[in-house]
Amino acid sequence: MTEQQRFLMAGVMGWPVMHSRSPLMHNYWFDQLGLAGTYVPLAIEPAGLEAALRALHPLGFAGCNLTIPHKQQAMTIVDEVDDVAKAIGAISCVVVRPDGSLFGTNNDWFGFIDNLKQDHPDWRADAGPVTVIGAGGGSRAVCYGLMREGAKEIRLVNRTRARAEGIAAEFGGPIEVLPWEDRHDALDGVAMAVNTTSQGMVGEPPLNLKLDRLPVTALAADIIYIPLETPYLAAARARGNPTINGLGMLLHQGRPAWKRWFAIEPAVTPDLRERMERSIRGG
Ligand code: ATR
Numbered sequence: 670m671t672e673q674q675r676f677l678m679a680g681v682m683g684w685p686v687m688h689s690r691s692p693l694m695h696n697y698w699f700d701q702l703g704l705a706g707t708y709v710p711l712a713i714e715p716a717g718l719e720a721a722l723r724a725l726h727p728l729g730f731a732g733c734n735l736t737i738p739h740k741q742q743a744m745t746i747v748d749e750v751d752d753v754a755k756a757i758g759a760i761s762c763v764v765v766r767p768d769g770s771l772f773g774t775n776n777d778w779f780g781f782i783d784n785l786k787q788d789h790p791d792w793r794a795d796a797g798p799v800t801v802i803g804a805g806g807g808s809r810a811v812c813y814g815l816m817r818e819g820a821k822e823i824r825l826v827n828r829t830r831a832r833a834e835g836i837a838a839e840f841g842g843p844i845e846v847l848p849w850e851d852r853h854d855a856l857d858g859v860a861m862a863v864n865t866t867s868q869g870m871v872g873e874p875p876l877n878l879k880l881d882r883l884p885v886t887a888l889a890a891d892i893i894y895i896p897l898e899t900p901y902l903a904a905a906r907a908r909g910n911p912t913i914n915g916l917g918m919l920l921h922q923g924r925p926a927w928k929r930w931f932a933i934e935p936a937v938t939p940d941l942r943e944r945m946e947r948s949i950r951g952g
Contacts, residue, residue, distance in 0.1 A: 677706030678729055679930050682713040682721055683736035688895075691734055693948055694923055698935040706931075715739065719746045726769040731930035733763050740806060747773040756840075757809045761922060764929045774929070777807070778814035780922030781892065787921070787937065788913055789888065794818035797860030797887075801825050802852060802878065804832035807892045808865035816842055824859070826852040828866075853879040861888040869899030876901045885909045892918055895949055916945060 677699070681691045687710065695708030711733065713721040718739050725733060735743050740759035744750055747763060748770040754760045760773035785792050794815050801808055801815075804827035815823055823844045827833040830848065837844040847855050856862055862883060868876035870893045878901060883889070889905030894915035902912045920937045928934045 675705055676729075677704055677731060677931055678709075679706075679731050679733055679926075680709040680711045681734040681736055682711045682718065682739055684712060684714050684738060686710045686712045686736065689736060690894075690919065690945055690948055691736075691923070694920060694941065694945060695927075697941050697944060698923075698927065701938075701941075702933065702935065704931075704933075713739070715742060718742055722746055722763060722771055725763070725765050725771070730765060732765050732926070734926060735760055735763065743773055747771040749773070751775075753778070753813070757806070757813050759806050759809070761810075762926045762929065775810065776922040776925045777810035777918065778817065779925055780918040780920070781811050782814040782818055783921035783924065784917030784937075785888075785890070785913065788917060789911070792888070794820040798822040798824060798858060800852075800855045800859050800862045801865060802863065802876065803827055803865035803867075804829070804836055805865065805867075809836060811863055811865055811892065812836060812840055812844060816840060816844075824855045826855055854882055856880065856883040856887070858884060859887050860884075861890060863890040863892070864899070864901050865892050867893075869893055869896075869901050871895045875899070880904055880908060880910075883908075883910060886911075888913060891915055894919055897946060897949055916942065916949070920945065 681689050689710050692708050692710050699706045743760040749772045751774045754773050754775040757775045761775045761777045764772040799815055799820055801811055821843050824847050825833045825844050826847050826849055828849050833846045837846050864876050867873050889910045890913040891899050891902050892915040893899050897914050906912050924934050
């Protein structure tokens with residue numbers, strides 16, 4: 670076995686990438702599984718993305734994750750984009766194939782769903798209506814996952830209605846677009862409400878959403894993980910709703926990436942989650 674076959678390498682390309690928690694997670698898995706390998710943050714400017722991706726093979730990398738702002742641009746660079754990434758419109762994971770060609774897929778939807786299932790084993794996408802706030806890349810992954818799991822009614826609201834209409838037109842099925850002004854009422858009778866906007870993220874104002882209509886049994890979810898508890902989730906928790914933050918989505922999207930890169934499916938353990946939480950709280 671050659672050195673490069675034994676030493677497993679992957680990374681995350683972003684700009685900026687300095688604050689990414691992905692290296693902590695993946696390197697934890699190398700340690701836990703007793704494998705020789707490393708996962709590195711790669712600060713890549715948008716203009717350099719193609720050259721960086723093409724360098725993965727000569728560097729001996731199994732692949733990489735992509736984060737802001739590369740997820741869409743990579744679609745035009747890799748050699749094959751799978752149907753999932755095409756539907757979501759973004760690549761979250763690049764795999765280097767043995768011949769050096771690049772394959773792109775998206776595991777964000779899986780991260781969202783797999784985390785839900787681990788935390789709430791009784792969760793079902795068709796248990797009732799789901800309201801999704803926001804219509805960016807995060808929303809597309811969430812809506813895709815919910816539909817794949819059999820959601821029967823998705824109420825989609827976004828400040829810019831046209832973006833929500835775009836998702837509804839592409840995805841079809843159970844997505845109904847409601848006006849931004851109606852977002853508070855859109856929580857009436859739902860089984861789950863998901864924030865996919867940037868509102869509530871560190872440095873951003875809270876999401877402007879009144880929870881009066883949200884049934885107390887409804888699951889309140891956010892895909893933000895910095896902070897771990899957004900004002901929206903804090904308000905939901907205060908009134909008794911079960912909540913789910915965005916960290917689990919990040920943790921669980923890592924599992925299928927490992928399966929593709931290394932043919933191993935690592936576990937999201939309470940210990941890993943605690944370490945990630947500690948790192949996020951520490952700033
Ligand atoms: P991502 O790919 O991470 O989802 P994005 O494509 O920039 O990021 O999407 C950000 C989401 O947050 C969008 O739904 C955006 O609404 P618009 O489509 O109207 O821009 C939403 N968002 C950002 N700032 C917002 C604000 N001040 N109020 C409400 N929604 C906001």
